[in-house]
Amino acid sequence: xxxxxxxxxxxxxxxxxxxxxxxxxxxxxxxxxxxxxxxxxxxxxxxxxxxxxxxxxxxxxxxxxxxxxxxxxxxxxxxxxxxxxxxxxxxxxxxxxxxxxxxxxxxxxxxxxxxxxxxxxxxxxxxxxxxxxxxxxxxxxxxxxxxxxxxxxxxxxxxxxxxxxxxxxxxxxxxxxxxxxxxxxxxxxxxxxxxxxxxxxxxxxxxxxxxxxxxxxxxxxxxxxxxxxxxxxxxxxxxxxxxxxxxxxxxxxxxxxx
Amino acid sequence: xxxxxxxxxxxxxxxxxxxxxxxxxxxxxxxxxxxxxxxxxxxxxxxxxxxxxxxxxxxxxxxxxxxxxxxxxxxxxxxxxxxxxxxxxxxxxxxxxxxxxxxxxxxxxxxxxxxxxxxxxxxxxxxxxxxxxxxxxxxxxxxxxxxxxxxxxxxxxxxxxxxxxxxxxxxxxxxxxxxxxxxxxxxxxxxxxxxxxxxxxxxxxxxxxxxxxxxxxxxxxxxxxxxxxxxxxxxxxxxxxxxxxxxxxxxxxxxxxxxxxxxxxxxxxxxxxxxxxxxxxxxxxxxxxxxxxxxxxxxxxxxxxxxxxxxxxxxxxxxxxxxxxxxxxxxxxxxxxxxxxxxxxxxxxxxxxxxxxxxxxxxxxxxxxxxxxxxxxxxxxxxxxxxxxxxxxxxxxxxxxxxxxxxxxxxxxxxxxxxxxxxxxxxxxxxxxxxxx
Numbered sequence: 001x002x003x004x005x006x007x008x009x010x011x012x013x014x015x016x017x018x019x020x021x022x023x024x025x026x027x028x029x030x031x032x033x034x035x036x037x038x039x040x041x042x043x044x045x046x047x048x049x050x051x052x053x054x055x056x057x058x059x060x061x062x063x064x065x066x067x068x069x070x071x072x073x074x075x076x077x078x079x080x081x082x083x084x085x086x087x088x089x090x091x092x093x094x095x096x097x098x099x100x101x102x103x104x105x106x107x108x109x110x111x112x113x114x115x116x117x118x119x120x121x122x123x124x125x126x127x128x129x130x131x132x133x134x135x136x137x138x139x140x141x142x143x144x145x146x147x148x149x150x151x152x153x154x155x156x157x158x159x160x161x162x163x164x165x166x167x168x169x170x171x172x173x174x175x176x177x178x179x180x181x182x183x184x185x186x187x188x189x190x191x192x193x194x195x196x197x198x199x200x201x202x203x204x205x206x207x208x209x210x211x212x213x214x215x216x217x218x219x220x221x222x223x224x225x226x227x228x229x230x231x232x233x234x235x236x237x238x239x240x241x242x243x244x245x246x247x248x249x250x251x252x253x254x255x256x257x258x
Numbered sequence: 259x260x261x262x263x264x265x266x267x268x269x270x271x272x273x274x275x276x277x278x279x280x281x282x283x284x285x286x287x288x289x290x291x292x293x294x295x296x297x298x299x300x301x302x303x304x305x306x307x308x309x310x311x312x313x314x315x316x317x318x319x320x321x322x323x324x325x326x327x328x329x330x331x332x333x334x335x336x337x338x339x340x341x342x343x344x345x346x347x348x349x350x351x352x353x354x355x356x357x358x359x360x361x362x363x364x365x366x367x368x369x370x371x372x373x374x375x376x377x378x379x380x381x382x383x384x385x386x387x388x389x390x391x392x393x394x395x396x397x398x399x400x401x402x403x404x405x406x407x408x409x410x411x412x413x414x415x416x417x418x419x420x421x422x423x424x425x426x427x428x429x430x431x432x433x434x435x436x437x438x439x440x441x442x443x444x445x446x447x448x449x450x451x452x453x454x455x456x457x458x459x460x461x462x463x464x465x466x467x468x469x470x471x472x473x474x475x476x477x478x479x480x481x482x483x484x485x486x487x488x489x490x491x492x493x494x495x496x497x498x499x500x501x502x503x504x505x506x507x508x509x510x511x512x513x514x515x516x517x518x519x520x521x522x523x524x525x526x527x528x529x530x531x532x533x534x535x536x537x538x539x540x541x542x543x544x545x546x547x548x549x550x551x552x553x554x555x556x557x558x559x560x561x562x563x564x565x566x567x568x569x570x571x572x573x574x575x576x577x578x579x580x581x582x583x584x585x586x587x588x589x590x591x592x593x594x595x596x597x598x599x600x601x602x603x604x605x606x607x608x609x610x611x612x613x614x615x616x617x618x619x620x621x622x623x624x625x626x627x628x629x630x631x632x633x634x635x636x637x638x639x640x641x642x643x644x645x646x647x648x649x650x651x652x653x654x655x656x657x658x659x660x661x662x663x664x665x666x667x668x669x670x671x672x673x674x675x676x677x678x679x680x681x682x683x684x685x686x687x688x689x690x691x692x693x694x695x
Contacts, residue, residue, distance in 0.1 A: 019493050025500040032507045065489070094488060116496035116527050118520050119503040201564070214565045244556050 011130050012056055015039035016046040016074065017063040017092070026061075026119065033123045043069025047077045054084040058133075059126055063092045063115070064100050072104060079108040088129045088181070092117070098215065105221040108180055111208055112218070128209035133181060154191045156253050157236050161188050170234040177233050179226065182207060186222050190240060190250035199247035223248055265426040272418035280410050301371060307344050308385045311358050312377045315349075347387035354384075361388070428452055428459045432466060445474055484534060491530050495523045532657040535591070536642070539664045544588055548581035551614055551622075558594050559612075566601045575614040582620060582691065584669060592665035592673075595658035596624050596685050603646075604628030604682070619671075620689040630677040639675055 013035045015023050023039040030037045040046045043066050050057060060078070064071035071091060078084050091104045091112040101112050110129050113122060153162045159177070160169040166184055168177040179187065185207045190198060203219045204212040212219075223240060230236045241249045349358040375383045431449055438446065452463040499520055506516040552575050559571050600610050608627040615621045631639065631646045638644045640663045643656040659675075666673045671689040678684040 019496070022493065022497050022500065025497055025504065029500050029504050029507065032504070094492070116492050116499055116523060118524070119500045200560075212564055214561050216564070244553060245560055 010034055010036045011058040011126075012036045012038070013126060014046075014049065014053075014057045014060045016041075016043070016060060016066075016071065018042060018066045019063075026122075029119050030123060030126075035123070035126065042066060043071065043074045046074045050074075050078050050084050050087065051081055054081075054087060057084075057087055059129055060087055060089045061092060061122070061126070062089055062109075064097070064104060065094055072100065072107065075104060075107045075109055086133075086181075088133050090122075090125055090129060098217070102217055102221055105218055106225060110180075110182055111210075125210065131209055132185070132207075154188065156191050156194060156250070157239055159191075159230070159234060159236065161191060163188060173234065175233075177229055179229065183222050183226050183229075186219065187226050190248060194250040195252035197243050197247045197249045201247075203248065219248075263426070264429060265422050268422035268425055269418050272421050273414060276414035276418060277411070280414065297371075301373070304345060304347060304371060304385065304387045305373070305375070308347065308349060308375055308383070308387075309377075311344065311347075311349055312375060312383055315357050316377055316379055316381070345387060347385060350384045350386075352382045352384075357383075428455075428463075432459075432463060436466065439470060445470060480537075484537060488530060488534055492527060495527055499523050529655050529657075532655055532661070536657055536661050536664070539588070539661065539668070544585040544668070546583055547586050549584050549586050549589070550579065550581050551575075551620065552577055552579075554586070554590070555593065555612060555614070555622075558590060558597065562594065562597055562601060565598075566606075568606050569601055570607075570609040571597065571612065572609060573612045573614075577614050577616055577620075582689065584689070585665075588665035588668055592662040592687070593622070593624075595662040596687075599658055600624060600626035600628070600683065600685075616691075618691070620691060622687040622689070623684060624687075625678055625682055625684040627682040630681060630683050631675070633677070636675055636677070640673075 013030055015026055015030075015037060017023050017026075017039070018041050020041055023041065027037040027039060038049075040049050046060075046062070047069070050060065062071045062074055075089060075091070078087065078089065085108075088110040089108075091101070091109045092115040093100045093104065093112050094115060104112060110132075111125055113125055152164070153160060155161075155171070158170060158172045160171055161167075161184070162169070163184075166179075166181070168179050168184065168187070169175075170177055186203060189203065189206055200216075200219050201212040204210065204216065207222075208218060223242075227237075227240055230239065239251055241251060243249055344360055346361045347358070348356055348361060350356050370386050370388055372384070372386045375385055377383060431452060435446075435448060448463055448467045452459060453467070454460065455463070502516040502519040502523075506513050552573070555573055555575075559573065562571065563569070597610060597612070604610070604626045605628065610627075611623075611625045613623045613625075615623075635646050639646065639659050641656070642660045645656045663673050666687055666689070669689050671687060673688075674686045676684055676686070
């Protein structure tokens with residue numbers, strides 16, 4: 001990882017769940033899956049632990065349903081703080097708690113998983129999230145095949161995306177747009193394929209590195225966030241179109257220029 | 259016209275009762291006094307007349323009196339100036355001989371007034387006469403002052419209104435309160451002045467308060483129970499799944515069985531979810547929103563295509579663009595459950611047709627091309643945990659259609675399942691176009 005020059009360092013997973021026994025079991029399981037695992041059992045300690053130990057934590061698995069300080073509170077706090085806002089977070093939500101999922105994604109969670117879940121699915125998600133972060137940090141926002149040497153910057157409608165440093169520049173205003181890693185990847189993919197429709201399944205697989213599931217609103221939430229940011233920060237509207245039953249489309253520039 | 263308001267019911271009842279009682283009393287009193295006065299006046303008058311006649315008789319001016327018996331009765335009283343002057347009466351002397359009789363032949367006899375008279379000569383006479391017709395009641399009533407009458411009506415109206423208001427006002431207050439509770443599902447304090455009352459309304463208020471407390475308590479208990487069930491049942495499942503995976507890591511040969519444990523855990527978890535969904539239907543206060551049905555269905559179809567990518571789900575709509583009022587979450591679940599049900603129970607490559615049509619209701623038809631269901635089983639499909647004999651798949655718990663039915667009923671709509679005449683199962687949903695209350 002970036003904080004450690006040795007590439008074989010095992011990624012550190014922080015488990016946040018009020019069920020101690022489950023934490024112990026998951027710790028054992030994930031350790032055998034080549035993760036370093038530590039756990040805390042309430043929201044307040046999670047906030048403290050993450051702010052103290054931000055550089056050592058590679059991914060947080062966060063249970064949303066906790067007494068007192070809930071998972072959403074932790075999420076909000078972590079995303080606000082400067083030193084820890086980059087840490088990928090996977091939420092564990094009760095099945096059917098769609099609202100929690102959407103709120104969590106809007107607050108900047110990277111992915112979610114219904115609880116209870118197959119632990120193998122959890123470790124697959126953790127790996128996917130880690131792969132994503134690694135690629136981003138190495139300057140590959142899209143598919144893993146993108147070569148780092150050439151300049152991959154894309155510029156459309158006065159928005160310039162540079163994967164090398166993850167910057168989103170609004171050229172007219174000479175300022176940067178703050179996007180999360182996932183949002184950057186979604187926007188980058190859409191701009192790369194401007195003029196053609198990308199299905200939700202395709203976007204999910206390429207950006208979140210997993211399969212699309214039923215009632216999966218992750219991509220929709222990320223895209224709605226991108227739209228909001230583009231509209232409020234750069235005054236750019238209607239560049240990402242939803243095509244019902246098909247997917248999303250970034251409009252081509254010449255059609256829009258007028 | 260049906261009178262629905264308690265106020266008017268009580269008011270009208272009191273008012274009528276008042277008017278009736280006042281009327282009846284007035285009538286009786288007037289009748290009595292009038293009758294008495296009338297009789298007294300008549301008697302005085304008769305006495306005067308009798309005295310006059312006797313005076314004439316004793317004076318010898320009433321000579322023709324003997325003939326009265328013979329001829330007088332036959333001639334009309336108008337022929338005799340004496341007779342015409344006097345009210346109908348008979349006068350007898352002390353020997354019982356009539357000295358005067360002007361009662362016409364056809365005279366309708368009423369109650370006679372009889373009295374004795376002593377003349378100036380100390381002779382006794384006996385007079386027998388009849389009262390003239392009584393004055394009409396209306397005439398008597400006319401003697402009542404009109405102002406008096408208006409006052410009676412106003413007083414009666416005022417008394418009725420006040421009585422009616424004092425009874426119906428607290429009841430209306432209580433009704434407003436329970437209405438508010440029904441709509442907001444939120445407890446607010448009961449009106450203090452009603453709670454303090456010692457009468458039946460005070461009792462009713464306190465009972466209502468106690469009932470609402472009980473409802474609140476039950477709801478809280480049930481909510482807690484649901485929460486506990488979902489939390490407490492899922493936690494062991496989660497631990498079970500992790501344990502199974504640990505076993506698998508230690509002993510890869512057990513993979514087949516640990517996979518089974520995992521899938522069974524997920525099945526239980528889904529069942530818990532569906533039971534929770536079903537029980538939440540009646541508890542949760544759902545939000546009404548405007549939705550456009552066609553895109554709404556297309557979104558549901560998109561979701562289903564993720565699970566069943568092979569299916570051809572076709573939507574045919576004759577609907578004009580426009581929104582309807584619905585509970586989006588409930589309608590979504592109902593439609594999704596029905597379509598998913600069709601997906602589960604029909605061959606993988608067969609189509610599913612959905613049509614929307616607007617008559618005076620909205621009609622949504624969902625038809626599949628599977629084997630259908632035996633007629634006698636059709637109605638049971640909505641029963642919880644019922645699964646038709648035709649099991650294309652064993653997934654599902656028989657809750658989906660029950661949930662769909664409750665959700666549609668919440669919209670005051672109907673849902674019916676039948677076998678299509680050309681094969682396959684058809685579900686028809688009707689949704690009223692009126693506003694949901």
